[in-house]
């Protein structure tokens with residue numbers, strides 16, 4: 001189990017993390033989700049031991065590892081930009097973590113070779129061990145980076161935007177594959193993303209960060225359906241802000257014929273199984289987005305429709321981030 005307790009981190013006068021608390025259970029797949037600069041990477045690097053906090057503690061199984069080096073923490077990590085050694089073959093890259101071990105801890109050459117082959121099979125790159133990273137696709141390189149991270153048999157796998165540089169289709173395939181691998185190997189994994197869809201699809205729990213703080217940590221269902229703050233409501237999924245401070249999801253708005261708020265339709269497009277209808281609340285600049293069942297005819301551009309929330313959420317005015 002990993003416990004992060006009251007972590008603060010400054011870079012000069014700038015506070016990147018303020019009093020962050022987080023517990024991760026063995027076997028969990030955790031997403032750190034937030035906008036650029038919210039402190040996700042800094043928190044991940046502090047857990048890894050690549051960066052050190054100014055205050056607070058990091059505990060692995062109730063043991064304070066705050067002063068331990070990255071090597072001593074036995075974590076595997078994967079970054080966005082592959083960071084493979086270009087002058088080494090794929091197999092040498094995978095074997096790297098084992099071949100640099102000292103003395104008795106270093107397996108024999110034959111054992112290292114066998115382990116690298118086993119890992120390449122695991123990431124479905126069997127037979128490509130002799131190639132150089134430059135001879136692989138982006139998705140293949142990222143799988144090599146994963147195999148390399150797994151070579152040291154980490155208990156904890158940390159991933160910083162691992163699929164950020166890949167195209168949408170490859171990204172999606174790799175996500176599924178990573179989730180299976182995580183379960184298969186009994187790993188505990190924490191990954192950083194600013195992509196809410198990725199976080200909701202992959203994670204057991206999503207930790208939403210903003211300005212160096214955790215706004216909410218919950219299941220994908222909880223952060224989506226019961227956002228703790230207006231920030232979470234806006235950042236996770238889409239939301240309309242209606243007069244009276246009502247936060248309403250696009251699919252929670254319906255068109256009604258008795259009353260409702262008038263909206264002038266100014267854009268319409270097909271979004272999977274829905275019509276996405278966009279417009280403005282009549283007489284205002286308030287943008288409204290709603291999703292309507294695509295089996296029904298959509299409203300025409302320029303017409304006025306009347307909307308009502310089926311479900312909404314309000315937040316107290318004080319004590320929450322903007």
Ligand SMILES: Nc1ncnc2c1ncn2[C@@H]1O[C@H](COP(=O)(O)OP(=O)(O)OP(=O)(O)O)[C@@H](O)[C@H]1O
Pocket residue numbers: 011014016034035036037038039040041042043192194
């Ligand atoms: N070494 C550093 N020196 C100075 N400031 C830093 C350093 N590392 C991070 N920061 C600042 O700390 C804040 C948090 O950075 P961090 O990389 O943790 O954000 P992030 O949420 O991972 O963002 P992104 O999604 O853009 O990677 C940012 O404002 C960043 O500029």
